[in-house]
Amino acid sequence: MSADDRRAPRPGDAPFTERTPRVVAARRLTRRAGRDRAERFLAEGAQAVREALAWAAAGRGRVHDLFVTPAAASRNPELVRDAVDAGVPVSSVTDKAAASLSETVTPQGLVAVCSLVDVPLKAALTPGVRLVAVLHGVADPGNAGTVARVADAAGVDAVIFAGDTVDPHNGKCVRASTGSVFHLPIARVRDADEVFAACREAGLRLVAADGYAEEDLVTADLRGDLTTPTAWVFGSEAHGLPDHVVATLDTALKVPIYGGAESLNLATAAAVCLYASARAQRA
Amino acid sequence: MSADDRRAPRPGDAPFTERTPRVVAARRLTRRAGRDRAERFLAEGAQAVREALAWAAAGRGRVHDLFVTPAAASRNPELVRDAVDAGVPVSSVTDKAAASLSETVTPQGLVAVCSLVDVPLKAALTPGVRLVAVLHGVADPGNAGTVARVADAAGVDAVIFAGDTVDPHNGKCVRASTGSVFHLPIARVRDADEVFAACREAGLRLVAADGYAEEDLVTADLRGDLTTPTAWVFGSEAHGLPDHVVATLDTALKVPIYGGAESLNLATAAAVCLYASARAQRA
Numbered sequence: 001m002s003a004d005d006r007r008a009p010r011p012g013d014a015p016f017t018e019r020t021p022r023v024v025a026a027r028r029l030t031r032r033a034g035r036d037r038a039e040r041f042l043a044e045g046a047q048a049v050r051e052a053l054a055w056a057a058a059g060r061g062r063v064h065d066l067f068v069t070p071a072a073a074s075r076n077p078e079l080v081r082d083a084v085d086a087g088v089p090v091s092s093v094t095d096k097a098a099a100s101l102s103e104t105v106t107p108q109g110l111v112a113v114c115s116l117v118d119v120p121l122k123a124a125l126t127p128g129v130r131l132v133a134v135l136h137g138v139a140d141p142g143n144a145g146t147v148a149r150v151a152d153a154a155g156v157d158a159v160i161f162a163g164d165t166v167d168p169h170n171g172k173c174v175r176a177s178t179g180s181v182f183h184l185p186i187a188r189v190r191d192a193d194e195v196f197a198a199c200r201e202a203g204l205r206l207v208a209a210d211g212y213a214e215e216d217l218v219t220a221d222l223r224g225d226l227t228t229p230t231a232w233v234f235g236s237e238a239h240g241l242p243d244h245v246v247a248t249l250d251t252a253l254k255v256p257i258y259g260g261a262e263s264l265n266l267a268t269a270a271a272v273c274l275y276a277s278a279r280a281q282r283a
Numbered sequence: 284m285s286a287d288d289r290r291a292p293r294p295g296d297a298p299f300t301e302r303t304p305r306v307v308a309a310r311r312l313t314r315r316a317g318r319d320r321a322e323r324f325l326a327e328g329a330q331a332v333r334e335a336l337a338w339a340a341a342g343r344g345r346v347h348d349l350f351v352t353p354a355a356a357s358r359n360p361e362l363v364r365d366a367v368d369a370g371v372p373v374s375s376v377t378d379k380a381a382a383s384l385s386e387t388v389t390p391q392g393l394v395a396v397c398s399l400v401d402v403p404l405k406a407a408l409t410p411g412v413r414l415v416a417v418l419h420g421v422a423d424p425g426n427a428g429t430v431a432r433v434a435d436a437a438g439v440d441a442v443i444f445a446g447d448t449v450d451p452h453n454g455k456c457v458r459a460s461t462g463s464v465f466h467l468p469i470a471r472v473r474d475a476d477e478v479f480a481a482c483r484e485a486g487l488r489l490v491a492a493d494g495y496a497e498e499d500l501v502t503a504d505l506r507g508d509l510t511t512p513t514a515w516v517f518g519s520e521a522h523g524l525p526d527h528v529v530a531t532l533d534t535a536l537k538v539p540i541y542g543g544a545e546s547l548n549l550a551t552a553a554a555v556c557l558y559a560s561a562r563a564q565r566a
Contacts, residue, residue, distance in 0.1 A: 150551050155541025183543035218562055258438025258561050260466035264554065268433050271551035272558045278541050279501055 015070070015092040018100040022065065023093060026113050027100055032167050039116050040064060041169035042101060043182075045108035046076050051179035052112045053082050061182075065113035067093045067101065072109030079110070088112075103171030116169060117181050121195065124158035124187040125202040131277055132204060132231040133270065134160045136192055136241060141166045143237050145176025146267040152180035154274035160231075161188040162195040196233075196248060204231040206249040208241050209273050211263045213252035217276050220253050226280035232273050237266040298353070298375040301383040305348065306376060309396050310383050315450045322399050323347060324452035325384060326465075328391035329359050334462035335395045336365055344465075348396035350376045350384065355392030362393070371395075386454030399452060400464050404478065407441035407470040408485040414560055415487060415514040416553065417443045419475055419524060424449045426520050428459025429550040435463035437557035443514075444471040445478040479516075479531060487514040489532040491524050492556050494546045496535035500559050503536050509563035515556050520549040 016023050028034030035041045043052045056063045066083045073080050083090050099107040133151040138144045144166050151159050168186050189195050205228050235241030246252050255272045299306050311317030318324045326335045339346045349366045356363050366373050382390040416434040421427045427449050434442050451469050472478050488511050518524030529535050538555045
C-alpha cells in the first residue's frame with residue numbers, strides 16, 4: 001500500500017474501472033474458489049462496510065480495500081472518513097466497476113475487501129460456551145445468512161457452518177446476515193463428525209431441529225431440557241437433516257405445528273428453537 | 284364449461300399455446316389489477332394446486348381451470364386425476380404457455396386458476412377468536428407469504444392484510460406461503476383503522492411487534508400478558524410500523540435481542556411472537 005492510497009478519493013482522481021487490476025482481482029472474490037485462494041471476501045453496502053470496519057477496529061480481521069462510487073461516497077461521507085482514518089485504501093470506482101463486484105440486483109456502490117471471518121473450531125467453541133447453532137448441508141446462502149442473523153439476535157456464542165453448507169462469505173449470505181457474520185465467531189468445517197465431537201467435548205448437548213421428531217420443543221422446555229448448554233443442528237430447507245445425522249445426535253426436537261402448515265422454513269424454525277433455548281438458559 | 288372439458292388431456296389434444304384465449308386471460312392474473320377485475324388468481328406448482336383442490340373440495344372456493352404441461356402431467360398423474368374427478372377443466376399447455384403464467388424462475392408446468400381466497404373481515408374475526416396476525420404495509424410478497432406460513436403453523440385463527448400490504452394472491456406470496464393462503468381465513472382491508480376497530484370488537488388485544496418498544500416479549504409473557512386473546516400487528520421489513528400506528532394500538536412489544544444483531548427480519552420476528560402467544564394461550 002502506497003502512502004498515496006491512504007486518503008479519500010479526490011475529485012481529480014480517475015476512478016477505477018472494471019478493467020483496473022485491483023478491481024479485476026476483487027471480482028475473483030465473487031466466487032468461492034477465488035475467496036479461498038485469496039483468503040479475502042467482499043462486503044457490500046453501507047451496513048456491511050460499517051460492520052467490517054468495526055470488526056477490523058476490534059482487531060478481529062482486516063479491511064484491505066474500500067471501493068466506492070462518487071454517488072455512494074457523497075451518501076456516506078462518514079464511512080469513507082472512518083475507512084481513511086483506519087488506514088484502509090479507499091478508491092473511487094465507476095458505477096460499472098462497482099456493479100461488477102456486486103452480487104445484488106441493485107449495486108450499492110460501496111464494497112469492502114475483507115480478510116475471511118471464519119475462525120478454527122477450537123476458537124469458536126470456547127470454554128463455558130452455552131448456545132451454538134450448527135448449519136448442516138444448508139445450500140441457500142440467503143437462508144444461511146438469515147439463520148446467522150437470528151442466531152446473533154438470540155445471543156448464541158458461535159455459528160458453525162458444517163458439511164456441505166454454503167460459504168459464509170458468499171455475497172448473498174453476508175447480505176442476509178445484515179452484519180452478523182462480523183459479530184459472531186464463525187467456523188466452517190467440512191467434516192460434520194468433527195464438529196459434533198468438538199461440541200460434545202465443549203459440554204454441549206447436540207439437538208437436531210427435525211420436523212419429523214417425536215418430541216416437541218415445548219414439551220422438552222417444560223421438562224427443563226433447554227436450560228443445558230446446547231448446540232442446535234439445523235439441516236437444509238429442502239431436505240432437513242439426513243436420518244443418519246439425526247441418529248448421531250443426542251436428541252431431536254420439532255417445533256410444534258398448531259395449525260394447518262406442513263412445516264416452518266429454516267429461518268423461522270431456527271428463530272423459535274434458538275429463542276426457546278436462550279430464554280430457558282436465562283430464566 | 285363444456286362436457287368435453289371434464290377429462291384429462293389426451294395425447295391427441297393440441298396443447299394450448301401462450302396465444303390461446305384462456306391462457307391469455309389467465310396471464311392477466313399475474314397482475315393485481317387483473318386479479319381484482321376477474322376475481323381470480325393463479326396457484327402454481329404441485330403443492331399449491333393440491334392445496335387449492337382441497338380448499339375447493341371443502342367448499343371454501345373454486346378452481347376454475349388447471350393448465351398442465353405434458354411433462355408436469357406425467358410427474359403428477361394423481362393431481363390431474365383429482366382435478367378431473369372434481370370437475371375442474373384440465374388443459375394441456377405448451378412449456379412456453381406455462382412459463383407465460385409463471386412468476387417463478389423455474390416454471391412448474393402446473394397452474395390452477397382459482398377464485399380469490401379472501402373473506403370479509405367479519406368472517407375472519409369469528410366469535411371466540413384467540414390469535415390473529417395483522418400485516419400492515421408489508422410490501423414484499425415473499426415476506427408476507429412467509430408470515431402467513433408461520434401464522435398457520437402457530438395456529439392463528441386468521442391473517443389480515445391491512446393498509447398498503449401486498450396482495451395475498453400475488454404469485455410470490457402464494458408460493459412463499461406453501462399452501463397456507465388456502466388454509467387460513469384471510470381478509471384484506473385497505474383501511475387499517477377499520478381492522479383495529481374490528482379486532483377490538485372481537486375482544487382481541489392489539490399488540491404492535493415493534494423493535495423500538497420499551498417492553499420485551501419475555502417480560503410480558505412472564506407477567507401473563509400473552510394468555511389473553513391477541514392480534515399481533517406486524518409492519519414492513521424496511522420501516523417497521525409507523526409511530527402513529529403503534530400509538531393507536533393497546534401495547535407494543537419487542538423481541539429481546541440478546542446478542543449483536545440490530546434486529547430480526549419480519550418473518551423470524553413474527554415466528555417468535557406468534558409462537559410465544561400460541562404457547563402461552565395453550566399452557
